[in-house]
């Protein structure tokens with residue numbers, strides 16, 4: 643009974659919030675989208691449950707790993723096994739299409755507008771859905787890029803061909819030793835270009851995206867839009883909070 647009342651109220655609040663958001667987007671001449679992992683989860687890119695069990699059943703059986711997120715931190719005994727895990731993780735979250743067209747639906751809402759996306763997601767789904775690369779700032783990296791693990795230089799490398807090869811050639815939870823990626827400069831193991839600690843490489847593309855975002859939010863009309871949104875929704879206000887500190 644309590645649950646029913648709560649659900650009804652929650653749904654009403656949700657619908658009201660969506661209505662306000664739709665109205666604000668319609669009226670705005672510029673849109674800033676702040677997106678985190680919830681958006682990818684809603685597109686079906688879930689890190690646990692059926693999808694996880696389907697692609698990582700052998701790792702679950704051997705190491706009792708609970709979900710894709712924690713599996714990325716497991717201390718695998720050999721790099722062959724480590725890359726068997728990571729190639730699957732990257733492939734199924736970055737190179738295959740998401741189960742549901744949530745990103746495409748979002749793109750349909752903003753494609754005629756002056757928009758910019760600021761995201762902590764590293765799965766490339768915005769670009770796959772058609773968002774303009776020049777209007778995206780992936781602040782935390784990209785599963786599709788590698789970097790030197792030391793790192794000895796500030797550059798990232800596209801990994802698609804290597805990942806596809808690891809997927810097709812892995813056997814018994816191991817990739818062939820010759821496929822283990824090494825830094826072309828110093829020979830150290832490569833690693834994902836993900837912001838986990840202070841070894842994260844911010845390459846030219848990262849700085850270019852950062853500058854484009856700065857340019858975008860400093861345009862006066864965008865500031866006005868940010869203020870409109872700040873009044874309409876708590877969640878959105880949180881997402882665009884950096885705008886609140888901008889001068890008028």
Ligand SMILES: [Zn+2]
Nearest residue numbers: 790794825828
């Ligand atoms: Zn290196």
